[in-house]
Amino acid sequence: MTARTAADPSVLALDFDGVICDALEECALVSWLGMHPHDTSVPGPDQLAAVPEEFVTRFRRVRDYSRLLDHFVVAHLPQASAIVSQADFDRLFASLDPATVRTFTQAATAARDHFRTEEADFWLELHTIYPGMDALLRRFNGSAVVVTAKDADSVRAILARHGLGDTVAEVFGETGAKAEAVQDVSARWGVPVERITFIDDNLTNAVRVAATGARSRWAQWGYQTPEHRAEAERLALTPLHLDEVAALVPAAPAAA
Template sequence: ECILVAWNGYHGKDTAAFSDDGLAAIPQWFAERFGYLRNFAKHLGHFYVPLVDSDTSIISQVDFDARYKRIPGDDVYQFVTKVSHYRQLVREEMEERWLGYHTLYPGMKDFLASIKTPAYIVTAKDRQSVLSILKRAGIEMAEERVYGDRQAKLEAFADIARKEQIANESLYFFDDNVLNVIEAKNENYNAYWATWGYNIPNHYVLAKQNSVRGISLPTFLQTEFEMLSQ
């Protein structure tokens, strides 16, 4: 879904191009570049990098962040606006197809359906998209438990801690972006790096340098939250 909305939205494609055929029509060089740089992306604006730079060597998160910062802010804003509009059109015109490009990790549906601890989702994706994806999977979640469109997440964590009347260390946070985890850890949240998501070798280096705890999907699904801090 991400590569389709990024490519089609940027190039002004018709919503009919949001399809397997549309995916196959995307140039191979871009598909490979996008797939690789996806490992560094934290939000929609980051998807613009492979569209404006096809060959700069990017090995680390520092490399990626530096390249992104060189893009004019107005250009990023226009890109995000176009792609967000395209995504909205696709959702409205072909919701089932759009939903079909989203799947939950194995075991996540049962986990979300059975968890007793108050759970929240904090994501760069918009709230309504998240709720629609969960609903299709048979998961009902209250709107106020989904914090969408979050490029940065600390403000949401603080709000959740206030709502639940808990200290930072009592809030457990799991994210496949190691930078988000480092930020949360530095604010004393019980942060874990979800190693089943997008990552590259450099992220393991960052995790070690910052004493970040990684967690696999099977462990996440099977471990009680109160046991994680032991």
């Protein structure tokens, strides 16, 4: 058995896409349909096959810099192919009309809802659990929360598909306010924030949560860039590799 230490967390707070689950194809598909008509008479696999490879390539680049579903709209801009920094991405996103972003997000969410409810098997097959993350959630059963830009219903459905539905106590869905979510858990659960370990593959999220006093770990198996790796090293932000997940164990219960 792995020995527990003073650094062992009482609560685990995790991002979803890029940490627990790999869903790049699903995100690319709903993002495409965020700006193109969704003919619901066409089955999901055919919809996915019709997404242009050029768009998927741009989406892969955009995904590395995104924190919210709203941000995926940038993949529709031809200029996205030239993004080489977070500043480039932020500039492109800021150049968009907020009404355009809202329309995109509503349409992408509607497409996701359709696939999740009307073509559930297809939709669920687009989500795979990263190796070791199922065992991690089971170790922290009841002491884990998910804090994600994805909607809570989708997260719950995917976890249930993989037999993990009861492992997560709460899902903070459709949120970019991850530091606030961690502080909320600390206050309501009565757990000191330094006893919460937060894991996210997005550097901005990891840095913001670190400022709360939580132990923030930057996941190395999700979406990131060389620029982010250099910035994380400068900030001395602790990376977490997938093969290190097995060493994370919950803190021992307090003595009576």
